[in-house]
Amino acid sequence: MTAQRFIAHSRVMRALVDQVRRFARANANVLIAGETGTGKNAVARELHTHSPRAKRPFVTIDCASLSAALIDSELFGHERGAFTDAVTARPGRFEVAGDGTVYLDAVGELPIEAQGKLLRIVDDKRIERLGGQTTFTVGARIIASAGAGIEDAVRNGSFRHDLYHRLRVLPILVPALRDHPDDVLPLARYFVRRAAAAVGQPPPTLTADVIAALRDYAWPGNIRELRHTIERAFQAAGGGAITLDHVPMEILDAPALDPDGALARRPTLDELERRYIAATLRHVRGNQTEAAKILGISRKALWEKRKRYGLD
Numbered sequence: 001m002t003a004q005r006f007i008a009h010s011r012v013m014r015a016l017v018d019q020v021r022r023f024a025r026a027n028a029n030v031l032i033a034g035e036t037g038t039g040k041n042a043v044a045r046e047l048h049t050h051s052p053r054a055k056r057p058f059v060t061i062d063c064a065s066l067s068a069a070l071i072d073s074e075l076f077g078h079e080r081g082a083f084t085d086a087v088t089a090r091p092g093r094f095e096v097a098g099d100g101t102v103y104l105d106a107v108g109e110l111p112i113e114a115q116g117k118l119l120r121i122v123d124d125k126r127i128e129r130l131g132g133q134t135t136f137t138v139g140a141r142i143i144a145s146a147g148a149g150i151e152d153a154v155r156n157g158s159f160r161h162d163l164y165h166r167l168r169v170l171p172i173l174v175p176a177l178r179d180h181p182d183d184v185l186p187l188a189r190y191f192v193r194r195a196a197a198a199v200g201q202p203p204p205t206l207t208a209d210v211i212a213a214l215r216d217y218a219w220p221g222n223i224r225e226l227r228h229t230i231e232r233a234f235q236a237a238g239g240g241a242i243t244l245d246h247v248p249m250e251i252l253d254a255p256a257l258d259p260d261g262a263l264a265r266r267p268t269l270d271e272l273e274r275r276y277i278a279a280t281l282r283h284v285r286g287n288q289t290e291a292a293k294i295l296g297i298s299r300k301a302l303w304e305k306r307k308r309y310g311l312d
């Protein structure tokens with residue numbers, strides 16, 4: 001499998017890529033914030049691979065899955081015999097990273113006691129293994145990611161504000177996919193190509209109505225949801241063209257009118273009417289009589305609107 005590419009066609013994402021390239025050359029800590037599935041891990045990787053540290057290790061600490069029991073030895077490492085289970089010495093993650101990058105994934109999930117320990121590491125740049133003789137200087141660059149809730153967590157005290165500000169020297173906000181809809185199609189095509197390449201097939205086409213449906217949907221699960229949708233559609237299509245039959249109903253249905261999603265883009269009334277008609281047509285899988293009935297207009301009026309909006 002070829003290395004993953006970072007797709008960025010929209011203006012918003014091209015600006016993000018510029019920012020990432022600039023931040024990649026710096027040494028200061030970066031905090032990447034954004035909703036679930038927007039590409040925070042992908043951005044962290046980009047920062048590393050475009051940095052002078054690219055040939056050094058990239059070490060992830062998954063803060064959401066660290067049990068209280070594991071945190072200390074993950075962060076600090078331990079000497080042999082430091083505690084009952086410590087049968088061999090083990091370096092901590094910062095030690096393993098050397099002069100590379102430590103990526104603190106989902107840092108907002110770190111328990112409050114561990115936040116204090118991390119703050120000391122970030123401040124002192126020194127680590128001593130548990131039970132230990134070995135002290136070393138942290139040479140790794142620190143990149144962290146956090147969900148959209150991190151600011152609330154800082155405000156209500158469940159995330160230490162001193163640590164937050166230390167990590168957020170260079171802030172990056174990865175936008176929700178609904179805020180860069182121009183990337184939906186390039187991303188979809190990229191995921192189709194990858195899915196096909198993985199099984200040694202030529203990439204199938206996406207029909208025009210599938211493309212319209214993907215564009216109109218608000219993608220609450222962002223790029224990850226788009227990727228999974230495409231991979232499932234590819235499976236369902238069995239190598240042939242991907243049509244509306246291969247796209248789940250909730251995507252065809254959840255139109256245009258969900259106030260947290262598509263409406264947040266403030267479409268014009270015409271645009272909204274176009275999307276609602278398109279979504280209704282998809283819902284009835286193209287049945288004109290049924291669509292007209294749902295929309296409360298005559299078949300003739302529907303025909304005229306379809307012509308006007310170029311919906312066929």
Ligand SMILES: Nc1ncnc2c1ncn2[C@@H]1O[C@H](COP(=O)(O)OP(=O)(O)OP(=O)(O)O)[C@@H](O)[C@H]1O
Nearest residue numbers: 005006007035036037038039040041042223224227
């Ligand atoms: N710009 C992009 N181009 C191509 N693929 C991308 C891009 N951004 C994200 N992806 C893909 O989308 C999926 C989700 O991305 P990623 O895991 O980086 O999101 P995340 O913000 O870290 O998610 P979470 O909040 O769950 O941790 C991954 O499969 C990733 O490879």
Ligand SMILES: [Mg+2]
Nearest residue numbers: 040041105145
């Ligand atoms: Mg992630």
